[in-house]
Amino acid sequence: MLIKLEYKISGGDFTRAGHASSEVKKNLKQLGVDPLIIRRVVVSMYEAEVNIVAHAYNGHIKVEIESHRIRIVLADKGPGIPDIEMAMREGYTTASQQVREMGFGAGMGLPNIKKNSDILNITSIVNEGTTVEIINNLQ
C-alpha cells in the first residue's frame, strides 16, 4: 500500500493552517491506524505545518503513507534556522508579536514535533529555507 498526498502552504495564511494535518488524520482514521499513533502524527505534522505559516514565505508538504509507516516531508522557502540546536530548546522562539498574540510561538512547536516523531530530520539553509522530515511507525 502506498498513499501519496501533497499540499501547498502559503506563509502567513493562518486561516488554512491545519488543513493538511486534518486531511492526513482522516486518511489514517480510514485506514484503521491506532488512535494513539494518529495523535502523535497529527501533533507533529500540525506543528510543522504551522511553522511554515508562521515563519516561511511558502512551502509544500509531501506525505507518503505505507502500511508500516508514514513519512511527511515539509519543505519551505524562508529565512531558515541559523541554529537548529537552539531552536529545539523549549521556550526559544523567533515568532513575531502578532503570531504570539494568537497563542502560537511559545517555543513549544519543535519540542512537540520531537516528542511526537519516531524519526525527525531537520535541515536548513539561512535565507533559503528549511526541510523537516517526520517519520512515524504505524504498527
Next chain:
Amino acid sequence: MKKIVTEKVQKMKTSELIQKLNLRVFNSNQISDAEITGGYTSDLLSDVMGNAAPGQAWLTLQTHKNVAAIASLKDLSAIVLVNNNTPENDMLEAAENEGIAVLGSQLPAFELSAAIYNALQV
C-alpha cells in the same frame, strides 16, 4: 496524583454542563452532545496541541479560527470561551463544520476551571 484525579472525574454530556453552569451556546446549528471527560485551560496553542487529551473541554480566551482546527485535530469535546469572549465568525463556522460546541461564560479562566472541575466530580 494524576491517576487519582482521573479516577475522580466523572464524564458529563455537553448539554448537562451547559445547563449546570449556565453556559452560553454560540453554535446556531445543533451541537454534538459529546461526552466531556475533563478540561484543559490554556491560551497557548502548542501547549494544548502537546498536552490536552481527547474528550476534554478547552477553556481559553483565544477566539480565532485555529482554535477550532486544534480542537478538531485533538478530538476535544468543546471550546469554552472565558471572560465574556465571543468567537470570531470563521472560528464558529469551522467549529460548526466539525460539530464542536463553542460555549462561553462570563467567568474568568480560574473560576470557570474550578466550576467545571467541581461539576465533573462524582
